[in-house]
Amino acid sequence: MNDTLTGSARSAEGARATPTPPRPVLPVAVLALLVAVVCAGAAALALWSLHQMLGNPAAWVVALLAALAVTALLPVVPAVRAFGHARSRARLLAENRMAAARHEAATGREHAHTAMGYALAVLICAGLIWFATANDGAITETFLRWEFLKSSFADVLAAFVVNVEVAIGAQLLVLVVGLLVAVMRLLPGRAGRPLRWLAIAYVDTFRAIPSIIVLYLVGFGLKLAEVPVFRDLSPIWLAILALTLTYSAYVAEVYRAGIESIHPSQWAAARSLGLSYGMTLRTVIVPQAVRRIVPPLLNDFIGLQKDTALIGVMGVTDAFTQSRLTASNVFNLTPVIVVAVLFVIITIPQARFVDRLLTKEQSRTGRSS
Amino acid sequence: MTFLEIHDVHKHYGDHHVLQGVTLEVARHEVVCLIGASGSGKSTLLRCINALEPIQQGEISVDGDVVSGQGVDVNRLRRNVGMVFQSYNLFPHMSVLRNVTLAPVKVGGVPKAEAEERALALLDRVGMRDKAHAYPDALSGGQQQRVAIVRALVSNPQVLLLDEITAALDPELVGDVLAIVRELAQDGLTMLLATHEMGFAREVASQVCFLHEGRILERGAPAQIFEDPHEERTRQFLSRVIASGRL
Ligand SMILES: Nc1ncnc2c1ncn2[C@@H]1O[C@H](COP(=O)(O)OP(=O)(O)OP(=O)(O)O)[C@@H](O)[C@H]1O
Ligand SMILES: [Mg+2]
Numbered sequence: 001m002n003d004t005l006t007g008s009a010r011s012a013e014g015a016r017a018t019p020t021p022p023r024p025v026l027p028v029a030v031l032a033l034l035v036a037v038v039c040a041g042a043a044a045l046a047l048w049s050l051h052q053m054l055g056n057p058a059a060w061v062v063a064l065l066a067a068l069a070v071t072a073l074l075p076v077v078p079a080v081r082a083f084g085h086a087r088s089r090a091r092l093l094a095e096n097r098m099a100a101a102r103h104e105a106a107t108g109r110e111h112a113h114t115a116m117g118y119a120l121a122v123l124i125c126a127g128l129i130w131f132a133t134a135n136d137g138a139i140t141e142t143f144l145r146w147e148f149l150k151s152s153f154a155d156v157l158a159a160f161v162v163n164v165e166v167a168i169g170a171q172l173l174v175l176v177v178g179l180l181v182a183v184m185r186l187l188p189g190r191a192g193r194p195l196r197w198l199a200i201a202y203v204d205t206f207r208a209i210p211s212i213i214v215l216y217l218v219g220f221g222l223k224l225a226e227v228p229v230f231r232d233l234s235p236i237w238l239a240i241l242a243l244t245l246t247y248s249a250y251v252a253e254v255y256r257a258g259i260e261s262i263h264p265s266q267w268a269a270a271r272s273l274g275l276s277y278g279m280t281l282r283t284v285i286v287p288q289a290v291r292r293i294v295p296p297l298l299n300d301f302i303g304l305q306k307d308t309a310l311i312g313v314m315g316v317t318d319a320f321t322q323s324r325l326t327a328s329n330v331f332n333l334t335p336v337i338v339v340a341v342l343f344v345i346i347t348i349p350q351a352r353f354v355d356r357l358l359t360k361e362q363s364r365t366g367r368s369s
Numbered sequence: 370m371t372f373l374e375i376h377d378v379h380k381h382y383g384d385h386h387v388l389q390g391v392t393l394e395v396a397r398h399e400v401v402c403l404i405g406a407s408g409s410g411k412s413t414l415l416r417c418i419n420a421l422e423p424i425q426q427g428e429i430s431v432d433g434d435v436v437s438g439q440g441v442d443v444n445r446l447r448r449n450v451g452m453v454f455q456s457y458n459l460f461p462h463m464s465v466l467r468n469v470t471l472a473p474v475k476v477g478g479v480p481k482a483e484a485e486e487r488a489l490a491l492l493d494r495v496g497m498r499d500k501a502h503a504y505p506d507a508l509s510g511g512q513q514q515r516v517a518i519v520r521a522l523v524s525n526p527q528v529l530l531l532d533e534i535t536a537a538l539d540p541e542l543v544g545d546v547l548a549i550v551r552e553l554a555q556d557g558l559t560m561l562l563a564t565h566e567m568g569f570a571r572e573v574a575s576q577v578c579f580l581h582e583g584r585i586l587e588r589g590a591p592a593q594i595f596e597d598p599h600e601e602r603t604r605q606f607l608s609r610v611i612a613s614g615r616l
Contacts, residue, residue: 219613268421269458273472273520274447283475288462365504 013271021098025089025112025152029082032112032119036075039119039126043072046126046133053137072122079115082108108268151334152326159322160342161198163308166236166318168242170308171301179243179249183281185256199252206249211242212310219314239311247304258289291361298354302347309339372397372559373418373528378427378437379402380410380417380583382611383479387413389583390427395576397530401555403563405580406606411563412455414580419563430503432527444476451526455533457513459505459520465492466501470519477524484523491519492511498555511542520538529553531562567610571595579603 047065054061085108094103132140184192185199207213219238222230233241262285270280312321319342323335373395380388387410395401403411416422418429420436420443422616429437436446459468469488473479479487492498495515504514514534521529531550536542547569554560554573564570570577573590578588579600587600 245404265456265458266460268416269454269460271421271443272419272447272450272452272454274444274476274524275472276444276476279475281537284460288460291462363504 020102022089022093022101023109025082025105025108026325028112029079029086032079032082032115033076034078035116036119039123040072040076043122043126043129044069046129046207047072049133050129053133054138054320056259072126075115075122076207077115078111078118082112082115084108085111112243133137143330143333143337148326148330148332148334149338151330152323153338155326156319156338157342158316158321160319160339162236162311162316162318163305164346165322166239166243166308166311166316167301167305169237169240170247174247174251174300174304177248179255179286181248181252182255186253186259188277203249203252206245207253209246211246211307212313214246215239215242215310216247216313219311219316235311235316237310239314239316242314243304243307243311246307247300250300250303251297254300255289255294257292257296259285262288263294279359294354294358298305298350304352305347306343309343320340370396372399372432373561374428374430375414375418376428376430378414378417378429379425380413380422381425382499385613388417388424389584390581391583391585392532393578393585393588395559396554397559398557399575400560400573401578402574403561403578404565404567404570404594404606409580410583411580412532415452415532415561415563419450419530420446421452445611448472448476448524449527451513451521451524451528452530453517453521453532453534455536457505457510457517457537459513459517461505464496464502464504465508465516468505468516469523472520473524488523491523492516495519496545509542510538511545514538514542514546514584515549516548522553528559528561531564533563533565535564535566565610567595573589579606581606 047069051057051062051065085104085344089101089104089108092104138188181199185203186193187195218241219235222233222238225231230241231236250353260280266284267280268286270284271277275283307317309320311318312324319339323339326335327333373393375391375393378388378391379386390413391410393401403414405411413422416607417424417437418528420441424427424437427437428435431446431449435441436443459465460471463471466485466488467505469492469609470481470484473484477484478584489498489501492501495518497512497515497519500508500512500516505516514537518534534550537548538546543566547566550560550562550569553575562570574591576588577591577594578585578599579594579602581602587594587598587603594603599608
């Protein structure tokens with residue numbers, strides 16, 4: 001509301017004072033055209049070298065390459081438009097129509113900036129294509145061979161189930177343990193002090209130890225020491241346990257930040273209604289905190305998922321271990337790429353799910369942004 | 370008969386001596402207004418009565434029962450003492466109805482249906498029944514404050530503490546909220562309110578207390594305080610208020 005007030009005050013002032021002149025367009029339009037043409041040229045070279053590498057490609061592949069080359073030229077369009085706006089700006093300026101000239105200038109500059117933005121994206125893509133075709137296609141050969149992709153896919157996918165199991169198991173446990181540790185760390189008063197210290201010691205320790213070391217120690221140590229119950233756990237459960245130990249420390253801090261971010265007035269309001277400390281935490285503070293920490297929580301969950309690729313050190317055959325085995329048999333890294341892609345594939349839906357969750361929550365409580 | 374008794378209360382925040390011996394009695398059905406400059410300790414006093422802040426010296430009793438110091442069941446005390454805040458403090462993740470029924474259901478052990486019925490009746494009284502399922506962020510400040518008043522009233526408190534409940538509202542919304550407080554006063558609810566609305570204080574108060582630097586410098590009937598203040602400080606404060614157009 002304040003913005004509109006000051007905004008209208010400013011424009012009223014502007015009407016009285018001499019209007020600000022339009023900003024120049026021509027130089028930036030020239031630059032944009034230059035950048036667009038250079039980038040399109042680079043893209044053409046990269047596509048040509050891709051064409052060479054493919055040897056004698058099918059007609060539809062050639063058509064695709066040609067289409068890509070044409071696409072790379074598209075940024076020239078807004079650059080050319082910017083010239084049109086530059087001309088109008090000059091004409092309007094000569095007629096002393098300031099507001100209209102300013103409008104033209106702004107539009108022209110925006111076209112020029114758009115051209116440069118898209119051209120730079122084209123340049124980056126061209127660079128990637130060039131990298132893939134470098135050394136006469138040796139890079140592509142090493143990382144992406146169709147026949148190895150086909151032959152290794154089933155084995156790698158089967159082993160990936162282990163990664164998914166460990167990830168989901170650990171994530172569920174982390175949600176609970178992390179919250180418990182966070183609440184312990186926030187316990188008030190003298191009675192809570194020893195538990196607070198324990199929580200701090202735990203977080204400090206397990207956040208610092210690399211998860212691969214925790215996996216190693218838990219995987220072999222508990223068996224070696226013949227710890228009751230634990231020595232009988234399957235390796236998968238030990239992996240879940242180890243990752244829970246590491247990630248609960250992170251997630252406890254995320255929870256704590258969330259809880260502390262709730263304004264003290266919410267505590268005051270709840271306590272003034274007669275709610276106890278525990279009930280306030282449970283019904284008022286934590287539900288609000290959880291809504292705030294969903295994005296950073298997802299971050300830690302994705303980190304946890306990725307760390308399931310380390311459980312090979314404790315003798316579990318996961319997708320990464322499996323793919324390395326296959327890769328060393330065929331002297332080609334394609335199976336490893338398959339694992340990498342699988343990790344990406346399971347992460348994307350989670351990210352979108354969280355986005356949807358947040359949007360739904362916002363529309364429900366009527367928050368505007 | 371004295372219902373709320375505050376005797377020689379001292380409150381420190383670290384080295385800062387905020388309340389320096391406040392003594393005050395409030396009888397049943399009385400409406401007491403606390404006035405005074407910003408930082409004089411009005412909010413602090415109200416928070417101490419509700420045990421949201423511990424006091425370092427003195428005694429507070431409600432209905433003959435000492436409620437300050439250690440070993441007091443603060444949660445029971447707070448069922449008898451309702452409080453409404455300047456910034457409403459509704460729970461943003463709950464609908465209006467849940468905001469209002471949370472305490473009776475979770476603390477008072479009232480069956481949900483019964484609590485909702487009572488909540489809806491009260492919401493109806495403040496003109497908020499049709500917003501029962503809305504969320505606080507979708508309400509205007511005045512609407513939120515009306516809900517906050519209902520939330521404090523729903524457990525039938527014996528005394529209501531109101532801390533500058535109109536200070537954050539646009540001028541045209543102040544009237545709605547004050548009308549509700551006026552009605553509560555007519556119903557005979559005991560209230561202690563900190564306010565900058567001098568006209569309103571004068572109209573509803575049975576007693577006005579002027580707080581200055583953590584002490585009640587002067588107290589009396591509204592007519593006496595506003596027309597014939599004995600203390601120089603009170604006079605200065607009131608003339609500043611008049612100059613700012615609030616009286
Ligand atoms: N949590 C706190 N920690 C430290 N000092 C505090 C705290 N709360 C209040 N104070 C101090 O206590 C003094 C009294 O504050 P209080 O909020 O009671 O004033 P007030 O009379 O309600 O003022 P206003 O009219 O601005 O609301 C102020 O000087 C304030 O800085
Ligand atoms: Mg205050």
